Amino acid sequence: MTTVAVKPATMAQALTRAMRDAMADDPSVHVMGEDVGTLGGVFRVTDGLAKEFGEDRCTDTPLAEAGILGTAVGMAMYGLRPVVEMQFDAFAYPAFEQLISHVAKMRNRTRGAMPLPLTIRVPYGGGIGGVEHHSDSSEAYYMATPGLHVVTPATVADAYGLLRASIASDDPVVFLEPKRLYWSKDSWNPEEPQSVEPIGRAVVRRSGRSATLITYGPSVPVCLEAAEAAREEGWDLEVVDLRSLVPFDDDTVCASVRRTGRAVVVHESGGFGGPGGEIAARVTERCFHHLEAPVLRVAGFDIPYPPPMLERHHLPGVDRILDAVGRLQWEAES
Amino acid sequence: MTTVAVKPATMAQALTRAMRDAMADDPSVHVMGEDVGTLGGVFRVTDGLAKEFGEDRCTDTPLAEAGILGTAVGMAMYGLRPVVEMQFDAFAYPAFEQLISHVAKMRNRTRGAMPLPLTIRVPYGGGIGGVEHHSDSSEAYYMATPGLHVVTPATVADAYGLLRASIASDDPVVFLEPKRLYWSKDSWNPEEPQSVEPIGRAVVRRSGRSATLITYGPSVPVCLEAAEAAREEGWDLEVVDLRSLVPFDDDTVCASVRRTGRAVVVHESGGFGGPGGEIAARVTERCFHHLEAPVLRVAGFDIPYPPPMLERHHLPGVDRILDAVGRLQWEAES
């Protein structure tokens, strides 16, 4: 009997591997963006792709995000599968017209004749000490745009599986990569055949009976930590990782909330007009009579992302989550 | 005793008048945008301003929305009060980077040293038979951007008052003009001194005891109509017109919902990730124990805005609102 040495891999490595494998499997997959070629991206997520597949398959573009996405639309119209990297969340904004008015609408506009199999990778969120414009959580914009899938991994394995599924999707996918998890590690073996998660399924990361934490992306590890800490308080928290904001997995989320009767939505994005409102509202619509307390939200404040030295006050942490759990009207139960 | 002949005015006329009066009162107010000068705007909302104040005060810009908003930022930095017109909702998207990364953040970035007193007028919403890109409801994007005020009138008088207040505000205001109400009329006398509504106060447009319809902009008249129709079903509906999405008037909304115990949020914007989620979630957080039923939402479908010939199926109408009211678990009460 031999022990297989499973080297831990980082999320960044899993993402690289997903693109590499997709490019090897399908010659129509093209990676493009600022600094993705020679440099391998500012986060090195495209490292080695230009070398292995050539600059025509992994291309350093001119510095213009609308141009990057707009030309990718044209490439997809001709049958390619572009994988676009936006260098940082806030630098995707110049491409919003292309995104909203074309990427999201082309299939619908042409009654299905012209689908756009496009993946738009956006490193997002804070917690890395980034200066202004380098830590935005922009998922609310994408969620509010019908025609886009919005996917975000929280584990190394999901990073691989969900990115493969996104590239394979015949629809445009905004693939949100939690920056501060790029260097998170897991015992994930890139040489093993990898199961590819379908898009649209949430997963219960931790089972519990007292209340459900509904979360995604960078906040998943924080919620797991909070769930551990909550044991001391006598709460057994369930943690649901959404993985995909669009489509939304009502079934998994509502099954959990019906079981626990209480829920807190946790995300970094600003609370007002952020994803949590949608999530809380739809859970309430569907599980009202199972709820012992209103679905609460723990989110970033409704402010521009703060400078590094203040970001710890902004980011939802364990204490703030536990505080919200504490406000779930436990007395009402007894 | 003489009777004053009060000529009915349209919302478009009230908006024109608001800009005219603001320009007359304050030489730093400048109107700019595509076709706003000689033509008076494609909806004629800036009609006569270039003639009265000159082309330097009401300026036809080159055709570039990011440029319009970006130069307006610079003008505001020098102490002017630009009032920018975006020709249609979907044509504001090219300006999103300027909006999100500068307009919304400049005051905060400079710790208050560099406020941007800017008004961005955006004709929005459907129901006018407009072809693609001419009927988007884009308020979710603006709401999710801290640093912006988001205001939308539903009556002729509010159109005047809220636009005056927006132009007078020292903060950037996205002023959403419901296109299909441009030609709505009311007995509003432009020659009378007009009261100017402060930004941030919702108003109860119709009192009722059975349930609250929470709405804004183009859906206000629809909700009032629904409330009339509901009387036949024995429901006495209260209608709250939010007027300002940011800041949000929790007090007025929650007072109403606490009174009625039931609520439906109504808007044209797509439901998923739209304003209704936020509104339903915050009402539920604040009024949970007063609620007889979950706060429901009646919204546009989660689809790209449909072509004119299908838009009636998309837009929330009286029947769909009454249907939602009917699902507010009335049996539970008895």
Add this chain to the structure above:
Amino acid sequence: MTVMEQRGAYRPSPPPAWQPRTDPAPLLPDAEPYRVLGTEAADRVDPGLLRRLYAELVRGRRYNTQATALTKQGRLAVYPSSTGQEACEVAAALALEERDWLFPSYRDTLAAVARGVDPVQALTLLRGDWHTGYDPREHRVAPLSTPLATQLPHAVGLAHAARLKGDDVVALALVGDGGTSEGDFHEALNFAAVWQAPVVFLVQNNGFAISVPLAKQTAAPSLAHKAVGYGIPGRLVDGNDAAAVHEVLSDAVRHARAGGGPTLIEAVTYRIDAHTNADDATRYRGDSEVETWRGHDPITLLEHELTERGLLDEAGKQAARDAAEAMAADLRDRMNQDPQLDPRDLFAHVYAEPTPQLREQQAQLQAELDAEGDLG
């Protein structure tokens, strides 16, 4: 000892990295718009082509008048007419090979029609029917683009993709003078130039962006001069001279196909009608300007040429008119039938597979429709 000799140690030399990357001179457009009709160059043009252009112009004009008439009858929601610009529209279609792609803007339904798209399908959007009425792959005509200039990067990407795949396909993208002010115009030209993509940009400078005249849009010597800033050739052409537009476009297409990269072409023309039927052009321009341009009508210019060279007689004119009338009659008839839209289409094509949420919404609408049906 001269000053220069004293300065041996730091004799001026260009900064190490600097060298002109392209010679700008050949990129600059001619000082005057290029013209063929009425010049000796016309003699070199194939008479068959001239006759073909003529037939298409006559048909195109009739198409414009018919579509405008349809707005008055409530059969079209809105129509942005290309009356006066038919030479550009028609030449754009004819300069391309079948395998090439056309990227029209919202005003360019005529170019799509001239390329083979069924006029009813080309007008589907403007009728208030579905957003795009034709399958873009059938005639390789991208959907009409309403957000100005956004179609330009699409054309670049498609052309680039074709080249990467080894196909000798050229993309031709149309945009207006107003559209050149948008950032997307700039980004598209730059990407095209850097990638040496086989794409041709045709700017129809018709003098106005709705009410805004060119002088408020740009201070450039000409729009074609923008080319030099991207390192690609700029051409200036009389947009009402069908033979000239066709020649300049064909040259650019050939150049692109041969791997020579993109070209920017400015066609100087004029929008004879208002911006759309909903617009009131008298608010921003005088009749005399319109009249002057009527004297430079693309059909008249070509008719003169053909007539004087004995290539067109009354019978020929009549044949062209008859063909145009037949097209118009057919268009009128078919546009007078109410389109049948299926509300279920609202949900069918948002994604390859409707999401669970869309299925719920579709069921809701279906229930409403059923209820209506029960009542009706």
Add this chain to the structure above:
Amino acid sequence: MTVMEQRGAYRPSPPPAWQPRTDPAPLLPDAEPYRVLGTEAADRVDPGLLRRLYAELVRGRRYNTQATALTKQGRLAVYPSSTGQEACEVAAALALEERDWLFPSYRDTLAAVARGVDPVQALTLLRGDWHTGYDPREHRVAPLSTPLATQLPHAVGLAHAARLKGDDVVALALVGDGGTSEGDFHEALNFAAVWQAPVVFLVQNNGFAISVPLAKQTAAPSLAHKAVGYGIPGRLVDGNDAAAVHEVLSDAVRHARAGGGPTLIEAVTYRIDAHTNADDATRYRGDSEVETWRGHDPITLLEHELTERGLLDEAGKQAARDAAEAMAADLRDRMNQDPQLDPRDLFAHVYAEPTPQLREQQAQLQAELDAEGDLG
């Protein structure tokens, strides 16, 4: 009878509306970057200015090395160095009058410092402290702009506003070679030209946008050639020649102030350091290229000039170095103190008045801080 005579009826004439709006020739940049140092033009430069530039360059270089050192000590979160580009940074500051405005990009803290902003305040952003450390109105320096090219329309708007108010204020906007690819660059130049706004655009072409070399950024003959597409003059200058940059900038500023409109200037320079301290430049460029450019160092070039003209001796050099060291020591000392941030600032400046929602959130944070305090 000649062909032309036969064609009397339609003798070619330009389309009615067309006339070149500007003569392109004077807008085109010189073929070679303009240089002063080491040429006879240097003799015309005021020795006082040369000495002033020299002192600023030496101080600027020291500022760059000090800031880079501070990143290694964890005192700066990130530093995008302008080592090698000091001539541009310094000349940009010196070419302006006090009432003028400077619009720096994220790399241009040195220009802000040279204009009078306290170095500690200029570095506040990069320290991880508040986003902008200085009051923009104090020295008329806009906040450092990170989203590339977005500051350019701001500069245009400000310059335009000043002109409308009757103030003879000029705005100078800085941008990189990479930033010229953004749509905002295009839109800003076009607005500036149409409005004839008193604004000057200085592109520091330092060869790279992070890892992407200029050849992948543009195919233009030079970036200065982009000017002609907007109808404004383009100037090309050796960006390491402080006297040349200063002269070209001063000319453009004067021209703008006199109502002559905007100018686009490309300064050819080189980024000697990596993109930022976090970047590994060996991944995309070789040492030899860097070495070549070190031979064209802006300080050395100016030092030669001054020395050979007898305007600088060892004592003068030492004085410049001493002043630079004093600045660096002060910077180091003050950067070694931990900045005191108030978490309440998170809510104080989002709006003129915090919304009710922000007040609630502030109270929540305050309660948390109080609880922490209780524990601590």
